[in-house]
Amino acid sequence: MAELLGFPPQVLFGQLLIGLINGSFYALLSLGLAIIFGLLNIINFAHGAQYMLGAFVAWLGLKFLGVNYWVSLILAPLVVAAIGIALEKTLLRRLYKEDHLYGLLLTFGLALMIEGSFVHFFGVSGQPYSVPQALTGGNNLGFMFLPTYRAWIIVASLVICFGTWYMIERTKLGAYLRAGTENPQLLQAFGINVPLLITLTYGYGVALAAFAGVLAAPIYSVSPVMGSNLLIVVFAVVVIGGMGSIMGAIVTGLLMGLIEGLTKVFYPEASTTVIFLVMIVVLLVRPAGLFGKEA
Amino acid sequence: MSQDFVLETQSLTKEFKGFTAVDDVNLQVQRGHIHALIGPNGAGKTTCFNLLTKFLTPTRGTILFNGKDITHSSPTDIAKMGMVRSFQISAVFPHLTVMDNVRIALQRKLGTSFHFWKSDKSLDVLNDRAMELLEEVDLGKWADTITVEMPYGRKRALELATTLALEPELMLLDEPTQGMGHEDVERVMHLIKKVSAGRTILMVEHNLHVVSSLSDRITVLQRGAVLTEGPYEEVSQNPDVREAYMGSEAA
Amino acid sequence: KGISDDEVRIGYLADMSGTYSALAGSGGLEAAKMAIEDFGGKVNGKKITIVSADDQNKPDIGANKVRQWIDVDNIDMVAGMVSSAVTIAVNKVVEAKDKISIVSGSASSAITNQYCTANSVHYVYDTYALAHGTGEAVVQEGGDTWFFLTADYAFGHAMEGDVTSVVKASGGKVVGGVRHPLATNDFSSFILQAQASGAKIVGLANAGADTTNALKTAKEFGVVQAGQKLAGLLIFLTDVYSLGLETTQGLQLTTGFYWDRTPETRAWAERYKERTGAMPTMVQAGIYSSVNHYLNAVKAAGTDATEAVMSQMKKTPINDFFATNGQIRDDGRMIHDMYLAEVKKPSESQSEWDLYKILRTIPADKAFRPLSESKCKLVAGR
């Protein structure tokens, strides 16, 4: 088959695969947002900055301490989660009783501060981070050349996403999380340490963002603004998926990556806007989002 | 004939994923009556209510209001037609004054609610009518109070006044005395009786005392379907009702 | 006549922290300060001062800054200027307020073509020169089918347009291209399209971080192994330095200056490196030269009045470490020799900054768009 829908198959499959890689990032980030939103009722606007921090911790670690990629993959999320936890304990915590919009605004301010200081010290042009030795090279799939590292991204993020889903939907811990989402005070009266649960949840959501950041470091250059524009797209993904479900966040993330990939084949000019267009259609048809509970 | 009924449902049915919460209910509410809907827990009373006020969409069946099919009308339209619901949780505008609460309700008929270029002084013409309504529910001296600062029972009274401002033909009350002390129950009962003059009321209520002393007619639901219907004396003697709902208490 | 309010005031405008900050940025400011110090800090006994601002590559920020400089701070001349979009906006303001701008960082040849003004000089290089230098060389070596990755704004469009005409004129063909936003970080799908196009040459009509990112992604996806070649159309010394010779070796590029070309260039560059820690790009060298040329003109004219200084600058040839017999034409274009260079192999490099070998010199009259083809309102009809 030489052509598929009027396009050479290598273009189609290639872009779909690239779309899936982008989708993996969307999924990881929207999953983290969904988890944090669930328990803290806060849209974490600092999520993009925390994604960036993940990448920077890896880069700084390599440059100054010689910490390699694999160690960073574990360490950077922990470090960033620790920063996140500190922020939660000192700042976010004060806002739980206020309108949820204040949480959004606070994290927006934090994002400005974090990104601003990194721009000050590192400029906006990216810092290079090389692909780890074990994952260099690639395979010729016939229709495209797939760098090993990109394949790794898909695998790693799928594993993390579905592991997280299992933990939340199928375990007792998950039941606590869901219950805490609705009525933390009562859950605490039942004898569960909710403040700790909240803190750890925020930490976990942030760690997911940082993990995505480390994954991204070798392919997108490490730059202070790498997260902020991505984040808006992830917001659209979240609106499309609806905040109701964990699975929704994952599936919508991947799906939007693919749709974006397809658009690059058929109408490249629209590739930056297609997710927003999908969002509009979804809002018209299902205001609560694809997986959201009816309001 | 159907003109005697303000509200009528025909084969009203609501299914939730294979579970039938309201099952083929034919309800007829006569004009001028206080009509009560009772039944054991989970019988489908609240669901029924939600269907009538369009908070839920029926799976099947039709709803007629004054003989007009309103099955597919929007909640706002229904309110405009004269069928108004009061809320179980007290529904007031907490940071407005008591007077303003009533004025908001009156304002709609003025037809200037979209006039963003007019001064709000143009609303002062409503003050007299608002005061009248407040007096009717004994809230006259609270008119300038910010609503949050009032006790619970008074808020219910205010809510009633606001509802009355719309001059509804049919009022739907969902457990109007739930969570009230005896004193307040008496007060609200008294109020309901008072405002029922010239209108129709449909209410869901568990308090048998309230039901027995207020209602002209009672429909008993069980497992989504109508078990029986009639005046209190008749219904309360029905052995099925006693077994399913009242227990040994009805006396 | 004389020096307005007894001071010659220069404003240095550039991207100080963004995508293009490495090629001019704070290094460019340092170069301008060097020029002022070397001049003695005074011209005709009047003090020379310099202020600077970061335009963040945003036309509105740049133009507003310059408007305020002129309205409030009585700035006489604006130097630096990197993003072509900023430059075009600033030149509009400078023209309306009748002051002077000397553009060293921007690439778009439109600055002295359809957007030319009598108040601006374009000093170092432009897309026409790059296209004719690099583009022609690549086509001559058999790279006759092209696919463009183009930065989607003034500079990218000009670059693509200029190269396209060179390619066509030399019998080549452009088979496609994509336009990407400024500061893109994911080039993978563009590279995929370039691969699918089957073109022999993938032309990078972008600059700074965009170019380095594109080169990196191309390497990841094995573009070169698969038989395609990359042509970086605007590559600065600092880009090569940060990407490393491993990634960039063999790239051909056109430059207006290379530090290791003559004893004079070496001498100046060493001084510059001492102050900044890095070797100068052509832009930074050009900034020094242009500020120096401006101050000389002020001195000779005995005033900082715009018209007098402009005509003095235009009638004096430029002879310094940067240019030999450089000349500012009526359209504002400063013409001087350009150089075709190739990035050295790691094995050929002797030292940290030993990065290029100069292949040949492109003479001034060949390097830039001839006035006969110009659409500039100042020279049209000639």
Add this chain to the structure above:
Amino acid sequence: MTTQTLDSSAMDKSVSKNRMLYAVLLFLGLVAPLAIYPVFLMKVLCFALFACAFNLMLGYGGLLSFGHAAFLATGGYITGHVVMQWGVTPEIGILIGTLCSAAMGFVFGKLAIRRQGIYFAMITLALSQLVFFLYVQAPFTGGENGLQGIPRGELFGVISLADNMPMYYFVFAIFVLGFALIHRTIHSPFGQILKAIRENEPRAVSLGYDVDKYKLVAFVISAGLAGLAGSTKSLVFQLSSLTDAHWHMSGEVILMTLLGGVGTIFGPVVGAATVVTLQNYLSQGPLASWVPVILGLIFVICVLIFRSGIVGEIQKFAKKNFS
């Protein structure tokens, strides 16, 4: 009854006090350009109008729009385009720009008002990002280059606005008109319903108010006025660019409003003046590259300990001490 008369005379007093205040402010506005760089003042006025428009949504409608940049930019681009391409006079250009923004507000509103709270914020943000990308690509915006050299033109075809002074008074007049419209909207029958909706939306529905329509009208007014600010700004600076469409701009207007005081009539003006001054001042000095960090810090401080903003705090203080 006595209490009521007392009340109303107190009200009269506060009204006349307000009148005084407005007169003083008007006077200050008229003489300000004699002392301060008019372009800077015009910038402040444009942003103040923008923030007031935004405040109508957040402070009086209870809806946080994170996409107001789109309206600012639309006003600017459309005005710039028609002034340059069609050669219309500035007031017509501004009118067209404003109307286009209002129309866009209608579309945004239709989509976003279906959801509340955080979702509303996210949807408006996403929509404005869509608009941003459209403007990056649309031919009439000049993409990254922006629209440059927009002529200020001649007001009604007679008064040249090329000089800063006449331009200033033109901008000042626009600001006063916009501000008056917002003031009136808040204190109108419509404003009453808006307040009721913010207090208890389900109750407003049950009283027969079609709340979505009210929110939509408010949103359209707000968008139109934001567009008016953008249109005016594009003439002042003779330029419109993507900066106005970027979501950072939406964040900035939130900051201005929050800092000045959400839901107070003067808050946004004070907030806008503060932020613009700060940016202007800082961008000259050694702290230039810290501007985003400082803005972020102000955000954090406002949210944590200063939620009622400058004007809000002053009002609180005045209430405590003088009444």
Add this chain to the structure above:
Amino acid sequence: MSDNEHKTGVEQLRVADLHAFYGESHILHGIDMKVNRGELVTLLGRNGSGRSTTLKSIMNMVGKRTGSIMINGNETVGMPAHQIAHLGVGFCPEERGIFSSLNVEENLMLPPTVRSGGMSIEEIYEMFPNLYERRMSQGTRLSGGEQQMLAMARILRTGANLLLLDEITEGLAPVIVQTLAEVLTKLKEKGLTIVLVEQNFRFAAPLADRHYLMEHGSIVEEIASHELEDKMDILNTYLGV
């Protein structure tokens, strides 16, 4: 503190000079009460008299509280909320607090076991057959009354031996109310201690050992069950029964 004869004399809960606040508002003004093991005590009062707040204060669910609350001999005023349950306390809130993202069974299994000797899930389903029937449906999809049953049932599972029950008959059909009365009697027989907040005096009166009468955030009267007849007029003035 009046010296009434208490059942076993072993003190399970003692509240002394308890003040509670929601933000600025001072709701409880020095509550003193004492409940012995195996007793069932009610808190009676008008709406807003502070009965729910008393229970919530014991669970540390109010803004601020001062005074002393001893549970099984442990001072809990300084304790974080989640540790209180582990002293063997079960709380059934006024608004039921069923979790909508959990199904009925997950709701039932949610509160951690705090002591041995709780009811098994089979026993619970036997007691409330409605719940068994709908165990896989979402918690808040239950009818009002079914939710009330669920809220009650889930703390019986944890083995708590001090139950704080707030308006548990609210919105229940009279038959179910009767069932609940039987349940409470059974629990009392098992030796559990119960503090019951009720509007439904007719429900509470036959079950209770003692009544505390509240008004404006203070306890104004303590009535043992055998004194009820005599003090009916006091009840009348405070409650309008």
